[in-house]
Amino acid sequence: MKIAFVSPFPPSKVTLNEYGYHLIKSFKGKPEVDEIVVLTNHLENNEAYGEYAIEGIELIPCWSFDSWTAFLNIRKEIKKQKPDVVIFNLQFMTFGEGKIPAALGLLTPLAVKTLGIPSIVLLHNITETVQLENIGMADSKLKARLFLWIGEQLTKLLLQADLLGLTISKYVDIIREKYKAENVTLLPHGNFELPERSFLPNPLEEINLMAFGKFGTYKKVEVMLDAVKILEQRFPNLKFKATVAGTDNPNVKGYLNEVEKRYADMKHVEFTGYVREEDVEGIFKASTFIIFPYTTTTGSSGILHQAGSYARACILPKIDDLERVVEEEGYGGAYFQTDNAESMANAIAPLIENPAEREKLEDMNYEAAKGLQMTELADMYLRHIQNLRQKKISKKSKNEKFDQSYSGTFVSTVQTVNEL
Structure with a gap:
């Protein structure tokens, strides 16, 4: 299986870069996974990604932060790579600090859907629970209401992915109820690699x-x-x-x-x-x-x-x-x-x-922190991916049966008309 991730990656300074690093490398070595590509953002010098290179994971800078065309560039690269599934590591400002490029970037899952490739979006926040004026998104109640409405439309676009994963159970309940969505599930944050424990001195020096x-x-x-x-x-x-x-x-x-x-x-x-x-x-x-x-x-x-x-x-x-x-x-x-x-x-x-x-x-x-490790979280993703692929195969099989049945009916009708 070839997996494409759309995510910031160190040393990019785009939010979620560290999380993307830990999540993506947890897929390495899984028997189901043959190839991993990461579609990440351009740096001033893309060679800097070499510092964080991981054998078996290919980093492909193909979009720019704050660009209006990020979603088109990503779609183009995905079409070229032909992965079996695409996983998005997103929050609402992943693609830009400007509101327009940030919103346009969130069209990417919909753009990928047109390629017929299964996709999973991991969304780290939802607008329904964020005080927009406190995160610099709105300086008045009117703007807050406007951006909440825009956030709702963007959420509907993100729900076009085959599966939308949220990190908090409350978020899953909110999205399911508000949008009547069935393709929503809990994908917990997961814990990073557990280093050897270090203890503070006793008594504390500072x-x-x-x-x-x-x-x-x-x-x-x-x-x-x-x-x-x-x-x-x-x-x-x-x-x-x-x-x-x-x-x-x-x-x-x-x-x-x-x-x-x-x-x-x-x-x-x-x-x-x-x-x-x-x-x-x-x-x-x-x-x-x-x-x-x-x-x-x-x-x-x-x-x-x-x-x-x-x-x-x-x-x-x-x-x-x-x-x-x-x-x-x-x-x-x-x-x-x-x-x-x-x-x-x-x-x-x-x-x-x-x-x-x-x-x-x-x-x-x-x-x-010993709880759900990233490697276990990767297994959870892989089970979801298997289900998505099975559904796709089943749907394709049903369509083929319908086509064959329709074709047979069409031929029979033509023969009948000819006999008449």
């Missing part, structure tokens, strides 16, 4: 609060930095550090530079910039607490799964979707009121005063 991601819309680091200031006052004999690991969200360029200027008086703050895949492990292992400074969520959190893989305690906002994922997948954390530094400090303080409670969360998260 308490490092780390936030990871793209910041400025629904992830804002001020709340973490203010919480560090509060903790420094409460625990004057302890050493604290704040690590902001990542870059600006494309919708708010310059955000982190402004934050760095405003908090220039803080001595122990590190802004790492873009974190390369090979540096992720070091960033997590150097952290004491993984902070989620979110005001809303846009789907299942890859950061949560990475925190579990590295056995770190999570400090989480009380947001319904995030709490649901944490509970469903067996993770744990201390909770704070959204965008409230005092509340965040209050959540962290007991874990500093009682290290056993922090260690309990570390153990819990590491055990949760």
